[in-house]
Amino acid sequence: MLNSYFFNNFARILANFDMTIDSTIRPELTNRDAKILQHGELEDHAAQAQQTESQRLQQQAQGVLCPSCGTVNDPEAMFCASCGTPLRMGLCPNCGSEIDPEADFCEVCHHYIKADTCSFCGARMTETEVYCHECGNPRGGIVCPVCNTLNDFAFCKQCGTPLTEEAKALSDELHKLPDYQLLSEAANELVELNMQFPYTSERDVVRDQMNQKLRERVLLLLAKDKGVVNPVVPKNESHRMSKEELEKAKEDKIKLLTEILDRMAVPPLPSPVKVRNYAMAQKPGGVRLAWVCNWKHAMHSSPCGCAKPQLGGKWVILGKKNNQEIKDDNK
Numbered sequence: 001m002l003n004s005y006f007f008n009n010f011a012r013i014l015a016n017f018d019m020t021i022d023s024t025i026r027p028e029l030t031n032r033d034a035k036i037l038q039h040g041e042l043e044d045h046a047a048q049a050q051q052t053e054s055q056r057l058q059q060q061a062q063g064v065l066c067p068s069c070g071t072v073n074d075p076e077a078m079f080c081a082s083c084g085t086p087l088r089m090g091l092c093p094n095c096g097s098e099i100d101p102e103a104d105f106c107e108v109c110h111h112y113i114k115a116d117t118c119s120f121c122g123a124r125m126t127e128t129e130v131y132c133h134e135c136g137n138p139r140g141g142i143v144c145p146v147c148n149t150l151n152d153f154a155f156c157k158q159c160g161t162p163l164t165e166e167a168k169a170l171s172d173e174l175h176k177l178p179d180y181q182l183l184s185e186a187a188n189e190l191v192e193l194n195m196q197f198p199y200t201s202e203r204d205v206v207r208d209q210m211n212q213k214l215r216e217r218v219l220l221l222l223a224k225d226k227g228v229v230n231p232v233v234p235k236n237e238s239h240r241m242s243k244e245e246l247e248k249a250k251e252d253k254i255k256l257l258t259e260i261l262d263r264m265a266v267p268p269l270p271s272p273v274k275v276r277n278y279a280m281a282q283k284p285g286g287v288r289l290a291w292v293c294n295w296k297h298a299m300h301s302s303p304c305g306c307a308k309p310q311l312g313g314k315w316v317i318l319g320k321k322n323n324q325e326i327k328d329d330n331k
C-alpha cells in the first residue's frame with residue numbers, strides 16, 4: 001500500500017521535474033523514500049517511470065521549439081506560450097502557400113486573406129458581412145477610378161489614388177507637413193532633371209555658344225531700334241549641363257530625397273492598415289520608388305504588396321540603372 005502510494009507520487013515528481021531517475025532527483029526524496037529506492041522491488045516501477053519519461057521526451061521532441069526563447073511548446077501551438085513568437089506557418093486560404101500566421105496578405109497569390117478583418121479600416125468583420133459596418137467599404141475591394149485597378153487596400157497600389165474617405169483625409173493631412181512639401185518639390189526637380197539631355201559633344205557646346213551670341217545680337221539690335229541707350233541683354237535661363245554636371249545634379253537630388261524619405265520612415269504601428277495607409281499617403285508622385293519593409297527588408301512596389309507591413313518600413317528611390325528586384329512586381 002505504502003509502496004504504491006509512493007510510486008504514484010514518484011511518477012508525479014518525475015512528471016514535474018524534467019529529470020530521469022538519477023542522483024539529481026534524490027535530494028527531493030526523504031530518507032525513507034531513498035531507502036525504498038534502494039529496494040529491488042522498485043526497479044520495475046523505475047523502469048515504468050523511465051518509460052513515461054521517454055514518452056514525455058518524445059512528446060517534447062514532437063513539440064515546437066520557440067526560435068527566439070527556446071521554450072518547448074505544445075505541438076499544436078501557433079504562438080510561443082512564453083514570448084508570443086509565431087511558431088508555425090499558416091496556409092493561404094486562397095492558394096495554399098505557407099504563410100506567416102500574422103500575415104493578412106499572401107505574397108504568392110497577392111490576395112488579402114483575413115476574412116474577419118476589414119482590409120480598408122481594420123475593423124472586425126463577421127464572415128458573412130459583405131460591406132464593413134465600420135467604414136462601409138466592400139469586402140471584394142475597390143476599383144480605382146483613375147486606373148481601373150482592383151484594390152484590397154485604401155490607396156490604389158498602381159497609381160496611389162486614395163480610394164476611401166479616410167484615405168483622402170489622411171492624404172490631405174500628410175500633404176500639409178513641411179517634410180512632404182520638401183519631398184514633392186525635390187521629386188519634381190528630379191523629374192525635370194531626368195528629362196534633360198546633357199551635352200554630348202564639343203560640337204554641342206560650340207553650337208550652343210553660337211546660338212547664345214546670335215540671340216544676344218538680335219536682342220541688342222531690337223533694343224537699339226527701340227531707342228534704348230545702354231541695353232542689357234538678360235542671360236539665357238536655360239543652362240545646359242554637361243553629362244557629368246547632370247549626373248551630379250541628379251545624384252544630389254536623389255541624396256536629398258533619400259534623406260527626407262528616411263526621416264519620413266513609417267515606424268511599427270499596431271495595425272497593417274495603418275502602416276499601408278500612412279505610407280501610401282506620403283508617397284510622392286513622379287519618381288520611381290520601392291517600399292522596403294522592416295519584416296524581411298524585401299523591396300515591394302508598395303506596402304500593399306507586403307504580407308506584414310505592421311513592422312514599418314520606408315520608401316527608397318529607384319534610379320534608372322537600379323535593377324534591384326522588386327518582390328511583388330509580377331502581379
Ligand SMILES: [Zn+2]
Pocket residue numbers: 066067068069070071080081082083084085
Ligand atoms: Zn518564445
Ligand SMILES: [Zn+2]
Pocket residue numbers: 092093094095096097106107108109110111
Ligand atoms: Zn495565396
Ligand SMILES: [Zn+2]
Pocket residue numbers: 118119120121122123132133134135136137
Ligand atoms: Zn472597414
Ligand SMILES: [Zn+2]
Pocket residue numbers: 144145146147148149156157158159160161
Ligand atoms: Zn489607380
Ligand SMILES: [Zn+2]
Pocket residue numbers: 293294295296297298300305306307308309
Ligand atoms: Zn514585406
